[in-house]
Amino acid sequence: MRYDYASDNTSGVCPEAWAAMEAANRGRVPSYGDDAWTTRAADMIRATFETDCEVFFVFNGTAANSLSLASLCQSYHSVICHDQAHVERDECGAPEFFSNGTKILLAGGPQGKLDPAEVESVVTRRSDIHFPKPRVITLTQATELGTVYTPAEVHALSDVARRHGLAVHMDGARFANAVASLGLPPKALTWQAGVDVLSLGGTKNGMAVGDAVVFFRREFAREFDYRCKQAGQLCSKMRFLAAPWVGLLEGGAWLRHAAQANAMARRLAARLERIHDVQLIAPVEANGVFVEMPKSLADALMARGWKFYNFIGERGYRLMCSWETTDAVVDEFAAEAEACARALA
């Protein structure tokens, strides 16, 4: 089986993260985050965002999302997200679990992006005591459909949030891809656009394991260390969660890898688009290609050993690129797709 397009987490650890892990694997240092690697990684994240944010390192994105949402909510609150959102579809109820019952409310919007007017109507639909009180808007950047919110689009959502006293959370499992795509400073997509808390993805960017929680509004970070510990998310050998961030951020490897993944997605899309019967579902703005194709074509590719996932409906498929995807792998897949399509025509 070829797992090149199944997900961006089928790839390995990038050399920069690996080298940093190796460098961290020397000597004995304090545990539970009281070490120099953890301090340095947090400082580098603060420098990257050009603000004095609070930073915590956890093992994965589900923990980053659900614990940060829990820190923003009481159990009687609700969180508004897109109906395609990872927090709704792919976290097994962890946000509800860790917040002791906070309800998730769904809103729509084209191409995986929340529509501010829809969000506002969800927020204002009810204001009585019988309905869970809206408390947070969470948006995914880059989105689950491989699109990217512009700063103006993030602003429009945070405006709705501010008008109604809500906080703004960003699921940035692929935040690096969004930054590389827009070519803007990370602050322009986050705190300057009204984001209060960010789940910053490391795993899909090239780390072995680990995501970070970045609180731009520090008051929301109160006692977050206890929340992490209770949830089993306080790493005792924290230097190994922290050091890869140093490797990725130092010298800009995080953005180089994200840009590579994005470029490969664009290259793949350009080839696939030329095939009759293959249509893009959403513009390719990050590292995912979302296409509609006949099931027979997808089946033929899978029979040739390419693993990738059906995403929306019978004809919708998702092809993810990573920092490790090369021109050659794209061209190989595209040539096979062309051959399969010809054989089926």
Ligand SMILES: *Cc1c(COP(=O)(O)O)cnc(C)c1O
């Ligand atoms: C991968 C991903 C996550 C994190 O998932 P984990 O498996 O918990 O690391 C979160 N949000 C989105 C949109 C993702 O694609």
